Amino acid sequence: MRLALSIAIITACTIVQAFAATDADAILKRAFDNYRAGSSQTTVTMTVHRPDWERYLEMKAWTRGEDDALVRFLAPAQDAGNATLKLGRDSWVFNPKLNQVIKLPASMMTQSWMGSDFSYNDLSKSEDLITEYTHRVLTTEQTGGHTVWTIEAVPKPGAPVVWGKVALKIRDDYVMIEETFFDQDMKPARRMQTDKIGILGDRTYPVTMTMHPLDTPNQWTRIDTSDGRFNANVPDYLFTLSNLQNPRQ
Amino acid sequence: MLAALAWRNLWRRPQRTVLSLLSIALVTALLVFMLSFQMGVYATMMESTLRIIDGYAQFQPEGYAADPSLDRTIGHPARLVRAAIAIEGVTTAAPRVNAFAILANGERSYGAAVVGVDPASEQKISSIAAMVHDGRYLNATDRDTAILGDILARNLKLVVGGRVTLLGAARDGSVAADVLRVVGIYRSGIPELDRSILEMPLSRAQDTFAMDGRANTIALGGPSLGSVNGALPALGALGRRYGVAVLDWGAMEPALRDALALKIATSMLLYLTLVVIVAFIILNTLLMSVLERTREFGTLLAIGMRPRLIGQMVWLELLGLALLGCAIGFAIGAGATLWFEHQGIVYPGMGKLLAQFGLPPRLYPTLTPLSALIGPGAILLSIAIGGIVPYLRVARLTAASAMRAA
Numbered sequence: 001m002r003l004a005l006s007i008a009i010i011t012a013c014t015i016v017q018a019f020a021a022t023d024a025d026a027i028l029k030r031a032f033d034n035y036r037a038g039s040s041q042t043t044v045t046m047t048v049h050r051p052d053w054e055r056y057l058e059m060k061a062w063t064r065g066e067d068d069a070l071v072r073f074l075a076p077a078q079d080a081g082n083a084t085l086k087l088g089r090d091s092w093v094f095n096p097k098l099n100q101v102i103k104l105p106a107s108m109m110t111q112s113w114m115g116s117d118f119s120y121n122d123l124s125k126s127e128d129l130i131t132e133y134t135h136r137v138l139t140t141e142q143t144g145g146h147t148v149w150t151i152e153a154v155p156k157p158g159a160p161v162v163w164g165k166v167a168l169k170i171r172d173d174y175v176m177i178e179e180t181f182f183d184q185d186m187k188p189a190r191r192m193q194t195d196k197i198g199i200l201g202d203r204t205y206p207v208t209m210t211m212h213p214l215d216t217p218n219q220w221t222r223i224d225t226s227d228g229r230f231n232a233n234v235p236d237y238l239f240t241l242s243n244l245q246n247p248r249q
Numbered sequence: 250m251l252a253a254l255a256w257r258n259l260w261r262r263p264q265r266t267v268l269s270l271l272s273i274a275l276v277t278a279l280l281v282f283m284l285s286f287q288m289g290v291y292a293t294m295m296e297s298t299l300r301i302i303d304g305y306a307q308f309q310p311e312g313y314a315a316d317p318s319l320d321r322t323i324g325h326p327a328r329l330v331r332a333a334i335a336i337e338g339v340t341t342a343a344p345r346v347n348a349f350a351i352l353a354n355g356e357r358s359y360g361a362a363v364v365g366v367d368p369a370s371e372q373k374i375s376s377i378a379a380m381v382h383d384g385r386y387l388n389a390t391d392r393d394t395a396i397l398g399d400i401l402a403r404n405l406k407l408v409v410g411g412r413v414t415l416l417g418a419a420r421d422g423s424v425a426a427d428v429l430r431v432v433g434i435y436r437s438g439i440p441e442l443d444r445s446i447l448e449m450p451l452s453r454a455q456d457t458f459a460m461d462g463r464a465n466t467i468a469l470g471g472p473s474l475g476s477v478n479g480a481l482p483a484l485g486a487l488g489r490r491y492g493v494a495v496l497d498w499g500a501m502e503p504a505l506r507d508a509l510a511l512k513i514a515t516s517m518l519l520y521l522t523l524v525v526i527v528a529f530i531i532l533n534t535l536l537m538s539v540l541e542r543t544r545e546f547g548t549l550l551a552i553g554m555r556p557r558l559i560g561q562m563v564w565l566e567l568l569g570l571a572l573l574g575c576a577i578g579f580a581i582g583a584g585a586t587l588w589f590e591h592q593g594i595v596y597p598g599m600g601k602l603l604a605q606f607g608l609p610p611r612l613y614p615t616l617t618p619l620s621a622l623i624g625p626g627a628i629l630l631s632i633a634i635g636g637i638v639p640y641l642r643v644a645r646l647t648a649a650s651a652m653r654a655a
Binding site for chain 1: 320349351353356358360414416418419421422423424426
């Protein structure tokens with residue numbers, strides 16, 4: 001009897017889960033929520049790998065809601081103090097050598113951010129994936145005791161985006177496993193992979209992620225998140241131009 | 250003997266011969282002039298396009314053309330520069346750093362190409378130095394200076410004496426930042442250029458973008474495009490020794506190369522039509538004269554002239570006509586070309602359009618052996634070949650039937 005009941009409960013759960021799984025929008029939103037939360041404060045190391053050199057950057061990042069972000073570089077010494085502020089669709093950079101805040105022109109948004117394989121667009125348009133694309137679950141598979149959904153995101157007609165489509169793999173605890181960006185010819189152009197999943201703050205988190213441009217082998221950018229606090233109180237003054245130039249902390 | 254006969258035969262009908270001569274001469278003159286004009290304009294077009302910034306050829310790191318990133322570099326550019334100008338036909342080699350940066354002035358910011366140049370050699374290769382209309386070009390003692398296009402300057406609200414901020418990525422991925430003093434503003438009339446390029450001294454660019462004394466490209470110049478094209482094999486060998494690629498003008502400006510090839514192909518079709526038409530007119534006329542003279546040829550055969558000789562005589566008539574016509578046409582065409590080579594040709598109201606292609610408002614034809622001889626050569630050849638038809642016709646004649654012909 002007990003057994004039958006638990007089987008029934010498990011079955012019910014599975015059905016509910018399967019039901020939820022079909023709602024690709026919800027999965028994606030929850031994965032983004034898991035990654036960014038209502039607000040976040042993280043410490044991140046970025047490794048930029050090139051065939052003949054490798055570079056490490058250490059930074060502290062704050063996010064507020066879906067649109068606002070502040071990233072401040074701590075190391076290496078020559079780049080320490082550089083900062084990027086993103087409010088809505090606009091981005092500014094602060095350079096301590098120039099002691100000047102510069103607004104990023106739209107034409108620069110596709111340029112590499114700090115020499116990495118990420119563009120400024122990656123920083124500022126991350127929520128585009130939710131708002132400018134339509135999503136559907138392609139496959140549902142079981143690996144390592146987890147359900148993994150593969151979601152295909154296709155741009156809505158006329159959406160101002162650069163990708164032909166994006167394929168995402170998301171685990172049932174809403175951790176992003178893999179993100180593949182296809183160009184307009186539907187050829188895979190770059191792939192972000194989660195290399196390590198761990199506990200960060202109050203959640204399961206993709207602590208190590210690597211971006212591989214697929215046309216240039218032996219070139220990648222890895223992001224290791226070493227410290228994170230989520231949904232904590234992030235003061236509003238952080239996301240202002242004056243704080244970008246004269247940090248209060 | 251045969252030639253003299255043929256010559257006399259031609260002038261038995263002076264009116265017809267003169268008309269034939271005129272048509273050959275007209276087409277020949279037209280071909281000589283049109284080809285010279287076209288080649289002259291294309292050469293000007295190529296040279297003035299290449300002279301804006303590309304140079305007549307370039308040294309580039311392998312793979313740079315496909316992916317021009319800052320970290321594809323040429324080490325020890327000075328050594329390669331010295332070796333390149335030692336090659337006959339190459340007189341200047343200008344090393345460059347080609348970076349990309351945000352340019353800012355106060356609230357305003359725009360993305361632009363930042364080119365680090367060696368002012369002395371750059372002036373000999375690129376016409377941008379000559380297009381500075383406000384202020385001056387960079388000079389050898391400059392450090393923290395810059396020149397930029399007038400649209401870019403207007404967008405950034407910059408004037409000569411103002412300061413422009415640069416922010417970009419250096420070769421090693423670090424942040425490249427600099428503040429430069431604007432000493433000059435250029436206007437090329439080509440909007441893409443005037444809104445997108447800032448030039449600064451090479452050594453400063455090498456420091457700002459962590460180039461460690463390296464360059465991205467070396468632009469090559471010489472007295473003419475032809476002389477640098479002639480030096481390409483030697484440049485190629487030099488490039489292989491240093492592990493860099495040499496790009497000729499077509500590789501740097503593939504769109505221009507393809508556009509010119511297409512234009513040449515379509516105009517060749519037109520010229521070919523002209524040649525074929527004139528050849529048919531002349532052949533038709535001669536065939537008429539052969540038919541008219543069938544009885545006369547019969548008589549010649551009857552008194553013992555071999556058919557082949559008569560055929561040759563007819564063929565010589567044709568050839569004489571063509572030669573004379575071509576000579577007259579060549580004289581007229583070459584004369585007109587030479588005259589316009591000095592005068593130039595102005596299309597009224599086309600100045601702006603021509604400037605878009607980097608062309609001066611006054612265009613000059615160039616008489617070259619190729620442009621002068623290709624037209625007359627084609628006409629002579631096609632008439633000479635076409636002459637086989639009357640030759641065969643005459644050679645088949647027999648005395649009896651020919652004399653009985655109407």
